[in-house]
Each structure stands twice: as structure tokens, then as C-alpha cells.
Amino acid sequence: MSRPKILITNDDGIFAPGIRALWEAMREIGDPIVIAPDTEQSAVGHAITLTDPLRVIQVHRSGGFEGLAVSGTPSDCAKIAIKSILDEKPDLLISGINSGSNVGTNIIYSGTISAATEGTMLGIPSIAISLDSYKSDEFRAAKKAAIDLAHHVLYYGVSRGTLLNVNVPYCPPDEIKGVKITRQGTQYFKDEFDKRTDPRGRTYYWMKGNVVDKDESVDFDGKAVSEKYISVTPIHFNVTNESYMDELKSQFSNE
């Protein structure tokens, strides 16, 4: 069997430590192709670039790491890779390794997940993988998880329209308790705005916030990671609230 072609992207940008770790891991099982944003794109959500042209340049880093840097968002990278740059569809798209977890309600802001969503919509089995830390000194557990999940998806595929959102605890590999198939939990940022005055007397605001996680079961993504499980959540983008359809219909029929 020929080696699988694995498209790698991320939202921390092509120069981030996490994408190099992912490239190293994927090199062990296939032929990775790196196409990623030229700058950090955290919290861009599912943005796409319509009003500016996209530039694509070749990047070489030490150790043989090569890739294409795109002047756009993670979604742009996945789209342009699959629709224009690659001659054939990759066997797998994997986005990460993100610096910081992507769990709970905050996943709607995640560029890491949005790239995997694009892949999914374009018919490529896709994985988003994040490490529950902003440090970059311990990628061993995340690299192993990336390899295991990539093997898994290359073997089983993924349900149509669905991607796997993987979150890995920040610890040595031997402390990982195992894999939990989880649900999106309720973890969220409690936002606040820090109001300041600049040297010219004008007001400006910084967004800040604390993570709040009230989930008590490791059946939920954030809690599973905090208990040192690798969390694997199947997510899709069918956002209709089906359970509310009938009530809403009856409200309108009364009017």
C-alpha cells in the first residue's frame, strides 16, 4: 500500500512549535504536506478571506520541515490546499497541534477546528488536535495521540459530515489514562473587559476572562482532559435545534 497523503494545517501559524511536532509525528506514518497560515490566527473562528487576495510562499525550517505559508486563515488554508494547490485529495487532514485546548463552548472560536471543518465539508476525513497547555516542551503524548488517531481514521474513516476533535492532557505519555469518547461540554470563558486610557487620553478595552468548567463527568471534553484522558469528540455542523422545532411551529400556528 502506498503511504497516505496527510495534509497538515493549524491556526498558530507555520512557524509554531505544535505544527512541527505534528509534522514529525505524521512523517512516521505517511507523507505529510504542510499548508498553514503565515501568521498566528488564533480565535479567528471560521473566517474566510473574501476581500483580499491570498498569497502562498514556500517555507523551509530546520530538520527538513517544508511547507507552504498562506496569507489567510486556517479555513483559507484548507480550502486552497484541497481546491487549488494539491493535485489529488489527501487521505487525511489534521489540524494542530494547537497550543491550548479546544473544548466546550469555546470551540466555536477555534481556527484549529475550522480547518478540520473545511476538510470535512470537502470530503476529507479530518482531525483537530490540541494540547491542554500553552507550553511547548512536552509534545510526546500529543504526537502519540496524533499517530494513533490518524491510524484510526485512515482505517475506519469518519462519519460523513463529522470530524474528530481531539484534546490531549499536558503530561508525560505514561501518565495518560486512556482515550475517552466525549461530548462537547459547557466549559466557557467568563469574559470581562479591562477599560484603560491611552497616553493621549483615549479609552480602549482589552478582552480578558477566566475559564469556567462546571462539568463533573469525564464524558465531557474539558473534564476528560483535566482527568488526564485523551478526549475524542465527534462534532458536526448541523446546528438546527431539532428538539425545539415543534414548540416553535406551534407558537407560530397560534398567531
Next chain:
Amino acid sequence: MSRPKILITNDDGIFAPGIRALWEAMREIGDPIVIAPDTEQSAVGHAITLTDPLRVIQVHRSGGFEGLAVSGTPSDCAKIAIKSILDEKPDLLISGINSGSNVGTNIIYSGTISAATEGTMLGIPSIAISLDSYKSDEFRAAKKAAIDLAHHVLYYGVSRGTLLNVNVPYCPPDEIKGVKITRQGTQYFKDEFDKRTDPRGRTYYWMKGNVVDKDESVDFDGKAVSEKYISVTPIHFNVTNESYMDELKSQFSNE
């Protein structure tokens, strides 16, 4: 009863024709407060601004239109309005009137919907409203829909964690056939990239695409609008693919 406080935002920016139309409509039923991006923010998805400070300035337009312009995304506007600028929670958040429909898979790119999602997450009953046209010469049907839906939500509320995504056909009010409670359909952009060379010989790409809509029933958002119904879709952001959980668990138990 005191007049409802209605927070108005959008993604086309505070100077767009649609937000003025919405402000005019909401003035008939309550006290509108406009807090919107200072520039167009289409296709920003659920982006939030973490790396730059936010600025807020007062804007005055003709006809008594006043508002606050924020140097950020629609999500930023909803967050900063509710968490920092307003003294009390508004009774309703309404985002729009967007130029162009927000239906099918493309809603994940929508700044209009992301603002309403923020409102929902912060406990404010929220509506996103879009007109199925890029023209701005016929807002009468959309203004009437905005008033009707605002009344509806102020009376009934909305299910926790859910917002109403409203799409209005581009036609005179008397051609509207009625309201349909719909599901998110499958309409999508078939993306292509137009590869060009700049005057200095460098390659760049423009994203372009055609809308593809294979839905055949007016139970789906895009089809309902094309058949001249006002489409009302209850959407939420619980994206776990519940129906796939068991299969995935059994795959992992086999390993």
C-alpha cells in the same frame, strides 16, 4: 410596561444600509441601542479580538441614527456591549439586516449569526436577520419581519442556548407567502480559486464560487427563502454528533 431595550448589531458595519433599516424598525417597538463594527466584517465567522485593544467611538448618521462603532468583529460588539458598555442587559439582541442570506452550511462563516450566538451565550434572547439580496432598495419585508419576530421573541422568549436565524426573501411585502419554521439546509458555496499573476510576476489567488442548493423542500432554509417564505430556523451550538457516539465508542473498544 416600559419599552423594551433592543441591542442592534451587524457584520456589514455601522454605516451599512441594513442596520439603519433595522434601527428604524426597532424604533417602532422599543428603544434601540446600536453597537456595531466600524468596518465591514463579512465572513469573519465567530472571530474575537484577543491580540489588539478595542476602540469604541460615537457615530451620528442622518435622521437621528446614533450608535457606537467598535474596532472589532460582530462577536466583539455583542460581548463588549453586554459585558461592559450597557448598564443593564437588553431585552433582545437583533443582528442585521444582513446583505445576503445566511442559510445552509455557509452559516458557519456568518458574522451576523455569531453576534446573535454571543447574545444567546450571554443569556439574551437573540435574532439574526438577513435579506436574500445584496441590493438595499427594498427593506420593507425585512423590516416587517424584524418587528414581527422581535414581538414574538419578547413575548415567548427563546429556548435556552438557541437563537432564531431569520432569512427574508427579496420582494415587496405583499409577495411574501408567510413564515416557515425551517431546518438548516445543505446549500453551500462550491469554492474555486482564481490564480493570477501580479505586475511583479508573483502569483496570488482570489476565492470565488457558486451557490449550490439541492434541497427540494421548503422545510429547509434556503429553499424556503427562494419560494418567498420568511425562513425561521432555531439554531444552537451543541455540535456533538450524538448519533455517532456509540459507533465510535465501539471502534475504540475493539482496539
